[in-house]
Amino acid sequence: MTSHTAAPSSASPPESSQLPQAPGAEVLLRALKDQGVEVVFGYPGGSVLPIYDALFQQNAIRHILVRHEQAAVHAAEGYARSTGKVGCVLVTSGPGATNAVTGLADALMDSIPVVCLTGQVPTHLIGNDAFQEADTTGITRPATKHNYLVKRAGDLAHVVHEAFYVARTGRPGPVVVDLPKDILIGPAPYEPPRATPHPSYRPQTEPDAALIAEAVALMRQARKPVFYTGGGVINAGPEAAALLAELAHATGFPVTSTLMGLGAFPASDPAFLGMLGMHGTYEANMAMYECDLMVAVGVRFDDRVTGRLDAFSPGSRKIQIDIDPSSINKNVPVDVSIIADAGRGLAALLEEWRSAPPGAAPGVDREALTAWWRQIDSWRKVDCLRFEQARAPGAVIKPQYAIQRLATLMAADKRETFIATEVGQHQMWAAQFLKFDRPNHWLTSGGLGTMGYGLPAAMGAQIAHPEALVIDIAGEGSIQMNIQELGTLAQYHLPVKAFILNNQSLGMVRQWQELLHGGRYAESRTTAEPDFVKLADAYGALGLRARSVDELDGVIRTMLESPRMVVCEVAVDPAENCFPMIPSGAAHNEMILGGDRPGVPSFRGVGDPGRALV
Amino acid sequence: MPGDSNAPEVTAIIAVLVDNEPGILARVVGLFSGRGYNIESLTVAPVEEGGNLSRINIVTLGTPMVIEQIKAQLGRLVPVRRIADLTAEGPHIAREMALIKVICPHGSGEAGLKRAEALRLADAFRARVIDATTESFIFEMTGATEKLDAFLDLMRPLGLAEISRTGVAAMARGTRVI
Structure with a gap:
């Protein structure tokens, strides 16, 4: 030693x-x-x-x-x-x-x-x-x-x-x-890579066949199933994402995804419930709460996903596939734990699902599944991401609207598109409003929540994909944590677009202060921002600014059409909060929804234990 | 099955076979402190000819879910070759050694009685005298942790002055190996 x-x-x-x-x-x-x-x-x-x-x-x-x-x-x-x-x-x-x-x-x-x-x-x-x-x-x-x-x-x-x-x-x-x-x-x-296996480090990638059979048996009996998928599916490669889609379609089960897993299952697919967790959709969180079978693939039951652990999906059997044995039974005990690469695990589930000759295996209760989908559709009708955008000229831009317009105008762009984000409200709105249909196109800091991640991450993606459209969706707070990288972008002529939602405050901090700390906005105002247009100019980038709703589309179009690096500042409503929200210490069925939504059970307030959480 | 986070804590003896590389002990200890796991005792020494492999024996305390998590986290460390949960996997032997210094001067009256009593108890517990002066003894004792604890309790009123314990070395009974 x-x-x-x-x-x-x-x-x-x-x-x-x-x-x-x-x-x-x-x-x-x-x-x-x-x-x-x-x-x-x-x-x-x-x-x-x-x-x-x-x-x-x-x-x-x-x-x-x-x-x-x-x-x-x-x-x-x-x-x-x-x-x-x-x-x-x-x-x-x-x-x-x-x-x-x-x-x-x-x-x-x-x-x-x-x-x-x-x-x-x-x-x-x-x-x-x-x-x-x-x-x-x-x-x-x-x-x-x-x-x-x-x-x-x-x-x-x-x-x-x-x-x-x-x-x-x-x-x-x-x-x-x-x-x-x-x-x-x-x-x-000098020596080339050795062919001999590593003496101690040997991750298990192939699933145990008996456990796969056990899992599929549970899946066949499920009446209210849901797939809960995450970054592990993306790390397992595009084949794993394709297998997930195949399995979801073969079973008819709904799919929800973590922040890190967005894009592993097509957001445009009707089976997709959106992101789950603290700022996930109402339908995704309610489905997690009410399901009777959860199939978790490449996820780690993070506290941002589970909310209050003792009220997490109380009525469900749980199957978990993960390549890291320490991710299984860490926060939430599961019934069937399968150690495997997500792709290999999904392939095995699919094979087992299809292996039973028609009529021989007990099939899924189609009627129950239909009722489950009806229930999900009723949750979808809550329209949890709805927001009000005034359209009169000069009206202040809602941040959600800015991202929605970006998504719409981007969709018309023929280039491959990569989105990076910083950390905060803008990140959650991006996760809610952008629709990722392919893996590896969404770059965000999930676990550590690192402000300053987005601009350099976008830079890395642009280096790897010189012809692609790469956008960093940012807040004016986060982007200043690594804004010096505009210099790197300039040096290598990287046409990254920084799309900054400026709400003149550290929005997520401000939101928590409003909801949890009596509206005492301690140190969350940023009152001396640089002139981002001039800053862009200083770095040789194109600087753009949208002050009101009538300027938004034009500015986004100019940004997308420019062959240069762009810094695009969008002045947004400083009072806007990010909803839905499961406050710390609350359960999936205790979401705060924005605006009036009659008939939806409302949140009862955050107690001291909740305030102690992050 | 692990799972109930309110389950009572149990003691587990975990043996870990690792590549003997610089920093491996820091990795293991850092894992325990970083994740808030308990270490009741820890022993480590090379166990293979050539010194390429070391064995770490860890006595820890936690709910069954936490013990499972400790094993899984240890398994993530790249230089860890094998892990055995001796407590869970069957009958095992766990022993530690202690050097115990008792200051009990030679003489008449109560002092002399204490000195004689210390020696008598040492004999009863099969502790060996490995150093003696007219003022003191050092006992060497090997056994289960509870036996050492019991002996130390008896020595306390007799002039117990210093303790050096190795921590637990453990092994499965029978033919089972790590």
Whole structure:
């Protein structure tokens, strides 16, 4: 345990003396190439100069110079989420690494595959409080899926290969490789990825057949079923999303999705109930509350989804498929737990569902299912996302309307479209009003809720898809957390559109203060905003502004038509709240709905236990 | 079946076989502190020739749902090879060792009686005297945690001055291995 040799966890490395040698930095780049890396998001500094020198002398890997290391990680996340590949980050030691921590924690919470290479002081200085030294593996341990400190040149290539393997397999996540400068300068042996399986890390991807049979037996008996699907389906690849649609159609069950799972099931499909959870639709949450069978796929029963745990879907049997055994029975006990890749699990369910010869297996109670759909339709009639938009010239723009118009005008655009968001009210409205029909086109910070995620994530997606339309839906608060990335967008001529809903306040904070803290708006007003149009101009972008409802469509059209980077500010109603809302500590059937909705049971207020929750 | 978060807490002994790499202990300990799990005791040492594998024995306390979660979270750590819940998986042996210093000067009267009593009890508990001065003893004792606790309680009024315990090492009975 006190060993100071950084042996990689795989046994029997090849004899290093027989392998070709090159400077460590070159070996590193060769390993990255082996792993299919085309783009690295990074920022140079003293300890990584050898890598930058090696990057300078080759053309296979492109480097994108960000303006802050946090943005490098978010950009890599946007790249990864929009392509299904591993995103790659390169930062220097000390502050470079610590600045990246927020991005790493974000990728960990949302299961995004990222490999972050961090510089480190030379091995003989480690522990001496050297200039720009930080205990990077110590600091990032709880913010990564795994991390490595390379202390022997002989381990370098293998560790890099292993880092990519760990990042992309199983439940994906961020991996840090800490690289002391002497390892980068001195000779290191190169080796290709090993064919031998990892000695300890072996995620289970194939479902247990008996459990699948048990699950399908429950599905055949269900009278009020619902699929509850999430980011795991997206991480399992587009095939998994296609299988989900096939299974939903074969069974006739409704589907609801988490924030992270949007796009895995087509939003335009009549079987889609919309997003569930704190700001999910009335029909989705009521279906979760009232169902008698829940089929959870690639989800983690997050508190934003479940609301009050002891009142979560009280009458249902629960089937859960997840690749991470720790996601099963963590918050909500389930009846059938299936450890598998979401795609493999869905394929097995579908096969089992279809395996019974007609008439041989007890079929679904079609009558009950029809009654269930009738019930769902009655919930849909509540029209929970309805809002009132005054149309007179000069009328103030409702934020929902701004997103709705963006969605409509965007739909006419023939380009592939990627949407990123920051975090807050605008994010929830985007999730409610945009209709995603395909996976990997929605980039948002779900688990960590990182303001400042959207602009760099959009940048990463635009790098991966140069011809696509990439829009960051933002608030004026969030976007300023990484607004320096306008400089990166300008440098690489990336035509990202920042669509900023300006409500002159930190809207979600303001909303909670209104609902939970007696309207005492402590520090949630932002009264000295920059002139976003002038700011756009300063960065060489096109700046646009819509002040009232009559200006909105024109501004959106100009934004969509422009081949340039655009900063588009939309002044929206500062008093608007995001509904429906399940307040903290409440149950799915205790939603607050906006406006008057007679006949809908109303929320009884938030008690102290609820206020103590986040 | 795990599930009831109001279920009473139980003690579990979990054995974890890990790759002996720098930082592995920090990963395990950080997992426990970061997620708010209890550690009652923890022992760790290399167990394989060549020192590539180490075994960590953890005694923890939690509801059955939390114990399951601890095992699943340990399983997520990349260098973890195998996990055994010795408490749940069947009969097992759990032992720890303690060094116990008792200061009880040689002499007549009450002091002398205490010294003699300490030795008598040590004999009854099969604790070995591994250091003796005219002022003190160090006892070495191996056994179940409860046995050590009982002996320490008896030594307290007799001049118990210092305790060094190893924490629990444990293993399944019979032919079953981790």
